Amino acid sequence: MPGRPHLFIPGPTNVPDRLLRAMWRAQEDHRSTSFPALTRSILDRLPAVVGSTTATPFVFASSGSAMWEAALLNSVPLGSRLLAPRYGQFSHLFINTAEKLGYRVDVLDVPWGEGAPADAIEQALRADTAREIQGVLLVHNETATGVRSDVGAVRSALDRAEHPALLFVDGVSSIASLAFEMDAWRVDCAITGSQKGFMLPAGLGILFCSPRVMAGLDMLNTPRAYFDLRPMRDNNAQGYFPSTPATTLLWGLDESLTMLHEEGMANVAARHFRLAEGVRRAVHAWGLRLCAARPELYSDTVSAVVVPDGADARRVIDIAARRWNLSLGSGLAQLAGKVFRIGHMGDVNELMLAGALSGVELALLDAGVAVQPGSGVAAATSWWRESAAPLGS
Numbered sequence: 411m412p413g414r415p416h417l418f419i420p421g422p423t424n425v426p427d428r429l430l431r432a433m434w435r436a437q438e439d440h441r442s443t444s445f446p447a448l449t450r451s452i453l454d455r456l457p458a459v460v461g462s463t464t465a466t467p468f469v470f471a472s473s474g475s476a477m478w479e480a481a482l483l484n485s486v487p488l489g490s491r492l493l494a495p496r497y498g499q500f501s502h503l504f505i506n507t508a509e510k511l512g513y514r515v516d517v518l519d520v521p522w523g524e525g526a527p528a529d530a531i532e533q534a535l536r537a538d539t540a541r542e543i544q545g546v547l548l549v550h551n552e553t554a555t556g557v558r559s560d561v562g563a564v565r566s567a568l569d570r571a572e573h574p575a576l577l578f579v580d581g582v583s584s585i586a587s588l589a590f591e592m593d594a595w596r597v598d599c600a601i602t603g604s605q606k607g608f609m610l611p612a613g614l615g616i617l618f619c620s621p622r623v624m625a626g627l628d629m630l631n632t633p634r635a636y637f638d639l640r641p642m643r644d645n646n647a648q649g650y651f652p653s654t655p656a657t658t659l660l661w662g663l664d665e666s667l668t669m670l671h672e673e674g675m676a677n678v679a680a681r682h683f684r685l686a687e688g689v690r691r692a693v694h695a696w697g698l699r700l701c702a703a704r705p706e707l708y709s710d711t712v713s714a715v716v717v718p719d720g721a722d723a724r725r726v727i728d729i730a731a732r733r734w735n736l737s738l739g740s741g742l743a744q745l746a747g748k749v750f751r752i753g754h755m756g757d758v759n760e761l762m763l764a765g766a767l768s769g770v771e772l773a774l775l776d777a778g779v780a781v782q783p784g785s786g787v788a789a790a791t792s793w794w795r796e797s798a799a800p801l802g803s
């Protein structure tokens with residue numbers, strides 16, 4: 411099909427031309443004396459993205475979910491108890507990883523569309539009088555349902571229960587897009603990957619560890635090999651990596667950090683809110699609803715849209731792709747066929763999203779969902795116009 415494809419899945423996201431150019435490089439010697447400058451430029455600038463001045467960042471050649479494994483094995487003794495709410499496919503997979511590694515997870519099941527239940531977490535921690543629970547696992551932004559949870563509220567729950575468990579936060583679809591306050595929330599491990607907010611291809615797992623985790627690294631009994639943070643820490647200190655790093659992606663990450671810091675993390679988050687709010691207004695103008703149960707749970711990086719009874723979201727997604735060159739996210743697990751997801755994360759602006767919303771309208775109509783043509787686009791563009799920065803002279 412001529413023209414650009416419209417990629418509006420919640421990761422991988424669109425790679426801006428500037429980052430493509432930054433990665434358009436010859437392969438190089440990662441043991442050269444000039445290489446540490448790149449490593450340092452990246453590692454020095456990563457913590458600000460998660461609102462931290464104290465975290466130690468790690469970059470692996472892996473996808474994001476590998477950092478679930480890296481975080482756990484480098485911070486909690488094997489076999490210990492963990493606590494985790496489950497409210498979507500990604501919280502499910504995080505729990506599943508912990509269980510496969512040999513941890514015992516107390517799961518708090520919550521209806522999909524809800525967020526992390528701070529009160530239930532507090533109760534569960536208070537009930538653990540023996541202080542066996544070593545960590546609380548949380549998915550900040552549940553990409554399957556389009557729900558953002560309140561990490562600060564969960565931190566307060568730990569504090570109120572006076573429980574010493576570590577706090578693990580999967581921020582794969584929030585970090586570098588939404589406000590993330592690692593220091594303020596006292597997060598111990600924050601987890602992400604390259605292909606969402608960082609606007610890069612998949613291939614880098616990024617992990618941030620608190621000083622408490624770093625202090626315990628050498629004392630653990632867990633089996634660790636590729637994801638052992640100790641050789642990574644020691645090599646990084648000299649500006650190198652224990653094995654061959656994904657150098658091309660590292661050049662991309664370095665430029666991505668420059669872009670993020672140029673825009674400013676607060677502006678990045680504000681842009682994501684403005685764009686997302688336009689999408690939400692479109693959804694409501696179509697007479698449809700979001701999977702997220704309440705406005706305070708709405709995610710600014712992904713919207714999961716529930717199709718009316720009798721309609722099949724898979725058909726909407728298939729028509730959008732085949733007829734209109736628009737990729738939408740599918741419904742995962744129990745949401746298959748019930749929702750389609752619109753990703754609005756990373757390198758996106760109003761008119762890109764207006765195109766995507768047009769495509770959604772067309773695909774909905776093609777799939778037999780009676781929406782008023784143009785109604786969603788009109789609602790979104792009205793909002794973007796009223797919330798736009800004033801025109802300079």
Ligand SMILES: *Cc1c(COP(=O)(O)O)cnc(C)c1O
Nearest residue numbers: 473474475500551553582583603
């Ligand atoms: C995308 C995503 C992941 C998985 O990351 P991979 O890079 O595919 O391993 C994990 N958690 C959340 C919340 C995600 O959105």
